[in-house]
Amino acid sequence: MPELPEVEVVRRALEGEIKGLTITDIKIKYPNIILDDIEEFRCNVLSKKIISMDRLGKFLIFNLNEGNLVSHLRMEGKYFYVKKDSMDNKHIHVIFYFDNGYMLCYQDVRKFGRICYKSNCDLYTTEPLSNVGIDLTKNKDYDLDLLYKKITSRKTPIKTTLLDQSIIAGLGNIYVDEVLFLSKLNPHMDSNKITKKDLKNILSHSLDCFLKSIECGGTTIRSYTSSLGVIGHNQDNLLVHTKEACPVCGSKIIKDKTNGRGTYYCPKCQKL
Numbered sequence: 725m726p727e728l729p730e731v732e733v734v735r736r737a738l739e740g741e742i743k744g745l746t747i748t749d750i751k752i753k754y755p756n757i758i759l760d761d762i763e764e765f766r767c768n769v770l771s772k773k774i775i776s777m778d779r780l781g782k783f784l785i786f787n788l789n790e791g792n793l794v795s796h797l798r799m800e801g802k803y804f805y806v807k808k809d810s811m812d813n814k815h816i817h818v819i820f821y822f823d824n825g826y827m828l829c830y831q832d833v834r835k836f837g838r839i840c841y842k843s844n845c846d847l848y849t850t851e852p853l854s855n856v857g858i859d860l861t862k863n864k865d866y867d868l869d870l871l872y873k874k875i876t877s878r879k880t881p882i883k884t885t886l887l888d889q890s891i892i893a894g895l896g897n898i899y900v901d902e903v904l905f906l907s908k909l910n911p912h913m914d915s916n917k918i919t920k921k922d923l924k925n926i927l928s929h930s931l932d933c934f935l936k937s938i939e940c941g942g943t944t945i946r947s948y949t950s951s952l953g954v955i956g957h958n959q960d961n962l963l964v965h966t967k968e969a970c971p972v973c974g975s976k977i978i979k980d981k982t983n984g985r986g987t988y989y990c991p992k993c994q995k996l
């Protein structure tokens with residue numbers, strides 16, 4: 725699943741490709757991808773120009789000359805910017821055609837991704853973006869005490885709490901494992917046991933992991949690619965996720981599950 729760095733890599737690639745283009749037609753092959761009424765969506769998006777690409781947490785935002793497209797890739801969503809009619813398969817569900825003879829295909833093998841249109845005044849005040857927590861790459865001015873209260877009021881394991889996008893946005897399964905390893909915290913530790921110092925460690929390691937990974941073009945595990953032919957290399961930097969031995973103490977890395985997701989940690993370095 726693409727996490728914040730991968731979505732940022734996609735954002736940058738897309739901005740380079742589609743900024744300034746006008747949407748001349750839309751083909752919707754699988755309507756469930758679009759959260760809005762299909763006809764309304766078409767009306768709102770047709771003839772609009774793409775001014776810039778933005779992102780909040782794992783959401784991509786296409787800023788149009790009037791309104792915005794909001795897109796979440798979920799598990800397997802991908803965009804391909806190619807020449808008109810040069811690509812088609814059963815996993816391509818939405819196609820945006822542009823005024824320069826190119827098209828943007830949204831491909832999603834699992835069909836979990838979603839796209840919707842939002843006016844400027846609704847963009848951050850309505851779902852889905854109103855539910856997005858702190859994006860550390862964008863907001864340096866958050867209330868640490870409030871965040872600490874939010875996290876320690878949970879009785880769930882810290883990994884589960886960190887995966888909740890309404891608290892800290894952008895952390896997914898891979899980066900949570902890495903951040904908890906760097907913060908020396910066991911993923912099964914109760915959220916209400918973390919100290920303020922632990923939280924500060926989590927926040928600074930999260931931002932570090934995000935920025936490093938974005939620099940490497942994201943992490944490529946399984947089928948994630950940012951756009952056709954773009955493959956990230958951050959998997960070479962992972963310390964604990966998918967690893968056999970702890971890079972610090974040499975202990976065997978434990979792999980178990982949190983909320984059904986593969987979880988990796990060192991039993992010696994990460995306190996419970």
Ligand SMILES: [Zn+2]
Pocket residue numbers: 970971972973974975990991992993994
């Ligand atoms: Zn260790």
